[in-house]
Amino acid sequence: MQGFSTRAIHAGQVPDPTTGAVTTSIHTSSTYAQDGVGGTRGGYEYSRSANPTRTVLQDQLAALEGGKHAHAFGSGMGATDTLLRILLKPGDHLVIPHDAYGGTFRLVDKVLSGFGVEHTPVDLADHDALRAALRPTTRVVWCETPTNPLLGIADIAVLAGVAHEAGARLVVDNTFASPYLQTPLALGADVVVHSTTKYVGGHSDVVGGALVTDDDALSEQIAFVQNSTGSVPGPFDAWLTLRGAKTLAVRMERHCDNAERVAEMLSAHPAVASVLYPGLPGHPGHEVAAKQMRRFGGMVSFLAAGGRDAALRICAGTRLFTLAESLGGVESLIEHPGEMTHASTAGSMLEVPDSLVRLSVGIEDADDLLDDLRAALDAVR
Template sequence: MKQERGFATLAVHAGEVPDPNTGASSPNLVMSTTYVTDPDVSFSAEDFGENTPFIYTRWGNPTIAQLEQKLASLEGAEAAIAFASGMAASTGLLLQFLLPGDHLIIADVSYAGVAEFAKDYLPARGIEVSRVDLSDPQNLQQALRPNTRLVYAETPANPILKLTDIAAVAAITHQAGARLIVDSTFATPVATRPLALGADFVVHSLTKYIGGHGDAIGGAVLGRAADLAILRKEVSIHLGGIISPFNAWLILRGLATLPIRMRAHEENALALARWLEQHPQVQRVIYPGLASHPQADLARRQMQNFSGMISFQVKGDAAALARRFAERLEVIHYAVSLGHHRSLIFYLSTRDMLRTSFMLSEAQEATYRSFAGDGIFRFSVGLEDAADLISDLEQAFA
């Protein structure tokens, strides 16, 4: 598929062709683990390359390859690798490009699993880790060291929707001879394409908006073909955290509707965010599409879609309200995860997040609390009628 095609056309067609034998229009699901091959083909990962035929699904699979090609087209990347989960994608990337004695700078607020991996696993294996508030690029400048190899950003950040200026952070990172990873799960390529802004790698949890239906776990790393060839051989093939072809097929199906889903998520989220701002029991609403977001200018400059994630603080006993939500909500599910077609809400206590996931300085904790207070409701606004979502929240608040 030619790159000059429109985004929606790529979402439907990139990586896919009608089956040459049957004429099937939709992508085939290939579940085979092994393939009949030429006797001259080497069965060694050392000889694996882009022209290697399908041999064994841990190495490559037709359905997974279609997903990777579509993802690369949508992100404007040279290549993509699909993994079994977003965590497998992130941890595999960090393990591949960090060695004992190297220094990693990670955003002070990142997805909890990645934050905990950087807090516990990496330092125990001789990798230095610094948590830095990347919402101010000067903080990155001051944190760089001669042995800094990677900078890991997440924008918007889970769960407080703090933003990072990708272009500014990429310039500083490259000046230091390091490489920039951006977790763009909340934004999706509909909103932001980090590679075009200077990032070296993009990470996605495909479980969220890209899959979109809450029925398939997956992850992906995108970037330059040469970097990803190394990652595929050393991490995907040798560590084996590959995605199931069935999950890849489900995510391919979800990707076709990503552009129209993201427009609907944004439209609903903006309506809900404006309604929540006026609610007497709501203390504060954080949404990149609101003028009240502390980085609204950056959001407008960097995001072409503001996604469907809202965080909000409430007045009074938030934990009691969380219990009431869990008992009373009828349309919205009280559940973790995000980016599904159905709406999900969950309360995240600041005390618990700081205790289990984030090791923050006093200044960083103050910034976190400026977004989250003592705790926030993370609201993944789905594709239902906005009026029904408002009505559901209204009766649960009462």
Template sequence: MDDHRFETREVHSHERRDPFGALMPPIYANSTYEYASPTETKAGFRYSRDAVPTRTALEESFANFEGGEHASAFASGMAAIDAVFTATLSAGDHVVAAENLYAETHDLLTDVYADYGVEMTHVPVTDTEAIRDAMREETALVYFESPTNPVLNVGDIAAAADVAHDGDAALAIDNTFASPYLQRPLELGADVVVESLTKYQCGHSDAIAGAVATNDTEIAEDVEYVQYRRGGIPSPFDCFLVVRGMKTLSSRMDRHCENARRVVDALVANEHVTEVYYPGLESHENHDVAARQMDDYGAMIAFELEGDVDTVTEFAAGLDVITLAESLGGVESLVEVPATMTHQDLSSEALAAAGIPETLVRLSIGTEHHADLVADIEGAIAAAFE
């Protein structure tokens, strides 16, 4: 199936192992499996922390989507990110990371891994030369999201890969905001790609999981070691839900992206909106890079309103169709205020360094009718400024 187009591969991306011919991988709710002899398993599975047929199907699909030879699934996106850091870093190593990261990733690097003796330098992800200048002899990893959470900065993945490899470091990319339907970092030169499968790949806000893919056998073995020894694995039921969602990723993403364009147009035209962050806008700092490495610009939008945090709070609470909630990537549209929600644990200094003002709003645009979404947003803005 590797030579077929994405839309075909997403439907047939995993091997069918069920002896009864089930099209979807069944939920194998087992903790252990029968051996044929003390030295031979019956079908290649022995203990569910090691492997489960349902999870194997998920890992095969993720590797197929990302263009990787190896993939490992985890209990959450953060567990997958932690596995990347554990597999690639040791005490004394140095990381070059983007200034603008998901808050929990930021904390994982600056708190947990700093205690392990790992040093880091934060740089603007849009500036490849800043990445180069930050490289040291001890640099083992360059890590960033593209687009970033929440202000949608775009890094040049191919250029960053060249810089990382010149310094004998690995490049790992969090591809959650784009999904492999819109962007495939491994094809652009990245060594590792990580995603929260909770988001677009699942697509229905009903499962939590993460995954890592790579073409580097050594990194893959280290990630698999972390997966088995630390045991941060997804349940068979969550794997089943994610695989189900992955089969409709392309059709959902097409609708997501079309809706996002309509919403962006409305926001740009609104007199109370002072800034719109969206890679599809020609005014976006790295629009040319996004146009080159993405097949479309995604469905995440950030914007700033006039006024203060009270104005933003009133706007977010005044929406009807769009739900006030954290997370993203589901069929339902969501709104959140990063400074007080997803990034609330960051200090005011860290928020400022990440370019997250208190009046920033983040939208995850779903698959509802675009006219209803636009009307909801325009109505809530109007009410907030009455």
């Protein structure tokens, strides 16, 4: 197999046969001429069903995850919704992480529950707890590793064995790690989910999602439901994501370099009660992360020693770290999950600590990022 960056730049991408253009074209056409009734050219008839720019992106994403099939969506939640519509029916049960992404929890708890789908939050690092939560009706074990925003780590290979023994599928949200750092299909997962808005796109300029699988029948179902519901990205969004993914490897190396330095600095600062970063030897998931990840990622969370008020002051006190939701872009972001990305978990088992601060560490010069954080932390001591 070719190297990661080679696949990112070349998979599905060839010079235009007419002009020789080396970049993929943005095919804005909504419909395509047919050579007689049903005589489509390359299978294209209407861009909700298939679009040439989206096809190239899907080929690229499949190659990066080491999968046979990829499907690009208009958002990560669009991908999640489509997959769960297929895998679950009324009366079915799924397991979710006890610290799942707030948007995933909202979809499961507020939408799917209305259609008779049941769920159980579980610490997926506790394999006995997972086994105890499984039911005869369990169809899906939904995993994030690292989790958002507490940076928990789950052993994908072990989870795959437990899920498959129970007759369930293992789905891994690989958004935080990206396919550069981790390839869940190779570890036994059945489906990989991405919010390509984040590291894959990498520039905070496009919203998208993806599903990747080796299962031929499931891929056909995904394509059918996606076409039926219209959960597709536009051609320009597909092109932006495709372009962003070409530099994923070099960006992730810099994200990881900077995050490691940020985590080290935070660990020594008196305004910080604890740091959540799997790259730290004291992190409970450090050994598992070291086994299944290339490096430890660009996301760092921490608990402010002064509680909620200190956390809010820190979020308001940075200059290079922009106070904003989302993550994975080239610029550094800071947020208060309890009142921003994870507000939907308030009052539930998934509620996050009110002293929690989440950092998406960008690719700026590390010394500048450290100076920015120190100034904000020093101000609340």
